[in-house]
Amino acid sequence: MTEIRLTGRAAAPGLAIGPVTVLTAAVAERAASGDPAQEAAALKAAIEGATAEMVKLIGTLEGEVADILEFQVAMLEDDALAEGAYDAISAGISADHAWRSALDAEIMGYRSANNEYFRARAADLVDIRDRVLARLNGADTTAKIAVGAIIAGDDISPSTFLAADWSRGGAIALAAGSPSSHVAMLARARGAPMVVGLGPLSWIGPPPSLALVDGDAGIVVFDPEPETRRLFERRLAAANAAQAAADAGRLEPACTADGRQIAVLLNVAAPEDLADLDPKICDGIGLVRTEFLFEASHGLPDEDTQYAVYRRILDWAKGRPVTIRTLDAGGDKPIAGLTVDGERNPFLGLRGIRLSLARPEVFRVQLRALSRAAAHGTLKVMLPMIAVPSELDRASAMLDAEFATLKANGIACALPPLGIMVEVPAAALRAADFGAAFYSIGSNDLTQYTMAAARDIGAVADLNDAGNPAVLALIAATVEAGQKRGVEVSLCGDAAADTHLTTMLLATGLTTLSVSPIAVARLKAAIAKVGS
């Protein structure tokens, strides 16, 4: 057996060694038997198989995620769900078509509900439909991913990624994929090394049993020779030692070699990201994404739910500034019952602040919860996808109105400073025109809109480069506008955590960077080398 060395693109840094789990994404077209009895038996087996698979998955989860799956299991175990499908099968329809039509009808029932909450359940039914279809068509969608395994496949869905435990090692090696995909972002946040764009993963005979993943260089070695493995393990040990040294410095403030103080803030997607973290590692929180509140399966979150979560984050920060971004749905982040389905180009559609202004009844709830939370810490609020000043002005008027109403009703509240995300080139070019209390540069979207290259299309991923002079020029223009107006400018987004870019970013005059907690130690170590 000779080793297979493949070079792709680094998507998440780090080194890993482990057994290989091959994801088989192939959705085989199913050949119908033509016999109703056989088709009914096939559907029954598929439903039972999907149910068993989910019961097993629930055993590994807890809390809200487990509850969601338990609901799906209860639905699957109920004969009423498949009644229509069995009727169609006895009329001569094939099992997969019968199941799909029956579930699509059920899904339509939810989508047309008056109540927001019931509309949001459509997503659960879609999940149920697809799990059973995958079984019927012989495609195993949820591969059993062992702890510490190297996942090899064409691509991996965010839900498959989230179903695995990344706390004790493991890595991802993909034939396709992009460093800018959502899974890559998740991998970077969880510290799972990832390499994409390896090209076809084909091997003669059984798949490889062991792999080495170098998420820094973008190299994967399947079935390594003993010597290759020995050298890799030596590098792994050195990297672990370096990480330990960086970790030791992560509680220290960040400072360049030539003495510039740099504020390092955290990006968090949910309060759970802060569990077990010492607030001393950062100078505050630069980005709280609030989409997670809307993605849980309970429909749109009410004011009290939102307020409780915002407060938890403010309490954790112990007086350090916390910047919360209002809902940034749309684009590649659809939310059932809120975002628009079927936009031809959702990244140029009704997303971010545009959606919030179009759905004021949803936006006002969030603004009220934020005003109430602002009474309990140093809260700043930022608006995503701002393109023109009137968007900021309209949101600002709504925030003022909600604050005034709360105050008039004697409810504890404060008016948080309102800033904007700079991620649309129009806003970067004319930043000084906005009466924002601060600017926060969203480098991911700013890069894709400036370079006209999507973050998740591997074929154009080379163009999606935050270090391109055009992107850096827009960042520098924003920093200049901030200096002119005397307001703070920070940068959140993956560019902040890419230590190859640190020198270039600080050269634009930026003094505040916001990164996921896992990147703090590495970034501080990189900052210390700037200007030396």
Place this chain on the structure above:
Amino acid sequence: MHDAHASRAGETSVPLTASAVLVNKVGLHARPSVKLTQCAKKFVAKIELALAEDGPWTDAKSPVKVMRVKAPQGATLHFRVAGADGEAALAAMLALVHDGFGEV
């Protein structure tokens, strides 16, 4: 919160009925539906629910059918129960709704 006077007639043939108002936040949604059907399945009695006194009646042991009712917060749930352990079943259903399924 609910009508305590469950109308009780003959032991077998005439079903027992009672109603209660849904007090939990989002109505008879996923988790409450699962709880309600799991509880209903513990009884041999036939248990049905409806949004109106005169139906249409839905099998309270089927989560798929209970979810189709899409009963919102504030709705009055009517129960109709028939069978040997009907009285206990009705009491259990009303207690669940009254407690907001433990999640008010």
